[in-house]
Amino acid sequence: MASPRKLSTPQDYADLLSRYDTWLFDCDGVIWSGDEVIDGASKAVDFLRGHGKRVIFVTNNAARSRPMLKKKFDRLGIAATEDEILSSAYAAAVYLKNVLKFPADRKVFVMGMEGIEAELDTVGIQRCGGTHPEDNKFLPANDYSSLVEEDAIDPAVGAVLCGFDMHLNYAKLCKAYRYLTREGAQGPVLAGKTGGGCHFILTNDDKVVPAMGQLWPGSGSLATPLIDSTKREPIVVGKPHAPMLETVKSLYNIDESRSIFVGDNLHTDILFAQDGKMDSLLVLTGVTKEEDCETEAIWPSFIMDNISNIVAAETGPSRIGAVGVDGTIGIHASL
Ligand SMILES: O=C(O)[C@H](O)[C@H](O)COP(=O)(O)O
Numbered sequence: 001m002a003s004p005r006k007l008s009t010p011q012d013y014a015d016l017l018s019r020y021d022t023w024l025f026d027c028d029g030v031i032w033s034g035d036e037v038i039d040g041a042s043k044a045v046d047f048l049r050g051h052g053k054r055v056i057f058v059t060n061n062a063a064r065s066r067p068m069l070k071k072k073f074d075r076l077g078i079a080a081t082e083d084e085i086l087s088s089a090y091a092a093a094v095y096l097k098n099v100l101k102f103p104a105d106r107k108v109f110v111m112g113m114e115g116i117e118a119e120l121d122t123v124g125i126q127r128c129g130g131t132h133p134e135d136n137k138f139l140p141a142n143d144y145s146s147l148v149e150e151d152a153i154d155p156a157v158g159a160v161l162c163g164f165d166m167h168l169n170y171a172k173l174c175k176a177y178r179y180l181t182r183e184g185a186q187g188p189v190l191a192g193k194t195g196g197g198c199h200f201i202l203t204n205d206d207k208v209v210p211a212m213g214q215l216w217p218g219s220g221s222l223a224t225p226l227i228d229s230t231k232r233e234p235i236v237v238g239k240p241h242a243p244m245l246e247t248v249k250s251l252y253n254i255d256e257s258r259s260i261f262v263g264d265n266l267h268t269d270i271l272f273a274q275d276g277k278m279d280s281l282l283v284l285t286g287v288t289k290e291e292d293c294e295t296e297a298i299w300p301s302f303i304m305d306n307i308s309n310i311v312a313a314e315t316g317p318s319r320i321g322a323v324g325v326d327g328t329i330g331i332h333a334s335l
């Protein structure tokens with residue numbers, strides 16, 4: 001497998017700039033790390049927009065809804081409109097609504113926070129769990145009694161949706177386990193019925209999440225207790241999986257041959273680009289180190305240290321192709 005081109009000169013950046021019209025950006029590890037903007041990211045986005053490029057943001061992070069993400073972009077000084085932002089929380093809500101045709105009289109039990117709840121509300125899907133105070137209490141040690149009370153389990157639930165959840169607790173896990181393992185749980189989810197089928201969906205399965213310059217357990221790691229205990233394989237929506245790709249393509253109608261995906265994670269962003277038949281640019285400001293490409297045998301099209309390098313395309317010495325005295329085509333530094 002050809003190793004990816006490490007871009008390092010103004011000409012490299014200029015070539016990249018001229019080659020793609022649509023730039024799709026991952027967020028965590030590319031534009032920001034947790035709540036800290038990555039140096040030069042804002043300038044890079046402005047630079048691309050200034051060159052007439054289309055910019056789209058595609059994040060696996062389900063902690064925030066698109067309106068909440070728009071506020072984060074604004075706060076961090078990154079130019080973005082809400083409809084340029086796609087998160088795994090929104091993609092999961094769209095998937096439930098449009099692909100699974102989730103019945104209006106059924107509910108989703110949320111293992112996550114406000115971002116997922118808000119996006120389910122946006123598409124008109126009923127929900128429970130999540131940040132509901134009743135589901136955010138620690139159980140008394142060795143005491144399951146509250147979990148076997150009449151109203152502990154809602155028979156209208158027809159899906160468990162797991163995402164990034166900083167308020168994960170054993171009670172929520174127990175309820176989700178009940179829904180996913182009840183009789184008929186792997187059967188269809190029907191309107192006008194209760195109990196029976198229950199979808200098992202993850203917004204994304206990232207193992208780690210970058211924040212404050214360090215790595216922390218990500219959504220994929222948080223779902224492991226349910227995957228292991230229920231022995232069920234969830235549908236995963238986020239990058240690199242098909243539901244997120246289908247959502248990107250249906251929402252943004254992109255020309256893959258003129259589009260590039262910029263990400264920091266080989267297993268989500270770069271594989272996502274490959275499955276989407278797009279070129280990819282790995283930046284080294286997030287979870288992946290350059291040597292990981294070799295060990296993981298996942299090869300981006302290009303590698304760059306930081307997305308901010310792209311602005312050098314304009315300001316760096318332009319090189320002039322010239323025919324040398326001996327007739328060879330030479331490259332000469334600008335005069
Ligand atoms: O654990 C998570 O949710 C993810 O690691 C994280 O949020 C990834 O976000 P992205 O890099 O796709 O913007």
Ligand SMILES: [Mg+2]
Nearest residue numbers: 026028029264
């Ligand atoms: Mg990332």
